[in-house]
Amino acid sequence: MNEKILRWALAERVEHLFIMILIPTFIISGLPLFKIELFGWMIIPPITIDLFRDIHKFAAGLYAGLAIFHVLYHTLALRQTRMGISGKDFSDSIAIMKLYTGLSNKKPKIGFHNPTEKLLVYWLVAVLFMLIMGVSGIMLMFPSYFPAWIHEWALVAHDVFFLLITFVVIFHFYMSVVYKEHRPLLDGMFTDGMVPAEYVKEHHPLWYEEVKKKE
Numbered sequence: 001m002n003e004k005i006l007r008w009a010l011a012e013r014v015e016h017l018f019i020m021i022l023i024p025t026f027i028i029s030g031l032p033l034f035k036i037e038l039f040g041w042m043i044i045p046p047i048t049i050d051l052f053r054d055i056h057k058f059a060a061g062l063y064a065g066l067a068i069f070h071v072l073y074h075t076l077a078l079r080q081t082r083m084g085i086s087g088k089d090f091s092d093s094i095a096i097m098k099l100y101t102g103l104s105n106k107k108p109k110i111g112f113h114n115p116t117e118k119l120l121v122y123w124l125v126a127v128l129f130m131l132i133m134g135v136s137g138i139m140l141m142f143p144s145y146f147p148a149w150i151h152e153w154a155l156v157a158h159d160v161f162f163l164l165i166t167f168v169v170i171f172h173f174y175m176s177v178v179y180k181e182h183r184p185l186l187d188g189m190f191t192d193g194m195v196p197a198e199y200v201k202e203h204h205p206l207w208y209e210e211v212k213k214k215e
């Protein structure tokens with residue numbers, strides 16, 4: 001029995017591919033801007049610091065375009081999203097953390113999303129932190145339009161959230177690639193979008209019930 005269930009549609013997989021390239025592009029092109037004393041070695045002629053600046057801004061343009069596509073794709077009801085947050089996402093996230101750290105062996109009954117990924121990787125990083133990066137980044141781009149103190153705060157915000165984003169992305173990479181149990185989900189995101197029904201039944205029981213009811 002090799003039954004499979006569609007988890008991520010093609011557009012969602014392509015979106016993820018873009019985001020997966022863009023965020024490291026932001027991080028890498030931001031490094032020499034962040035601390036030239038530490039990352040000056042990245043500027044090997046004919047590469048200039050301005051090239052890093054241009055790549056950074058180009059990535060920002062692409063991310064904004066991707067965000068617009070994302071909103072239109074879901075609001076035009078091409079594909080339903082279950083990104084809404086409820087209290088259950090928080091209690092399930094706590095239960096999952098307890099399970100992973102061995103504090104409890106009670107497995108929460110979850111639906112389509114891994115609630116921690118939804119809260120941390122989607123809402124916090126991909127939406128909220130990136131909004132903060134976008135707003136503070138625009139302030140850094142046009143310093144003459146803002147008072148010096150706002151520019152300074154924008155720089156602090158840009159640095160703090162840069163570190164937080166980097167940390168969460170490393171965590172996300174760990175949970176999806178290094179953490180063996182979640183590896184069946186890699187196919188869902190990186191190949192044909194399908195994941196084994198057995199995996200869904202065990203790890204996403206509420207979603208499994210939903211799929212079976214529709215059949």
Ligand code: HEM
Pocket residue numbers: 007016019020021023024113114117118119121122125126169172173176177185186188189
């Ligand atoms: C570094 C390489 C990356 C790998 C290997 C990876 C892998 C994955 C996988 C396997 C999934 C599917 C999880 C599932 O089916 O529940 C996923 C979902 C997701 N990834 Fe990544 N990812 C990477 C980078 C990124 C980056 C840089 C971001 C940007 C913040 C990102 C944002 C997301 C989001 C928002 C989801 C959907 C989470 C949800 O279920 O709500 N990923 N990723």
Ligand code: HEM
Pocket residue numbers: 023026027030031033034035053056057060063130133134135136137138140141155158159161162163165166
């Ligand atoms: C989303 C839109 C973004 C925009 C519009 C933007 C724009 C900018 C601009 C204009 C600068 C100043 C460049 C200069 O020195 O002339 C900058 C610096 C920087 N950006 Fe971004 N950025 C964005 C997102 C990000 C993201 C997602 C990251 C990393 C996760 C990042 C990391 C950095 C870093 C580390 C610096 C150096 C800050 C410093 O000088 O201390 N940026 N960004």
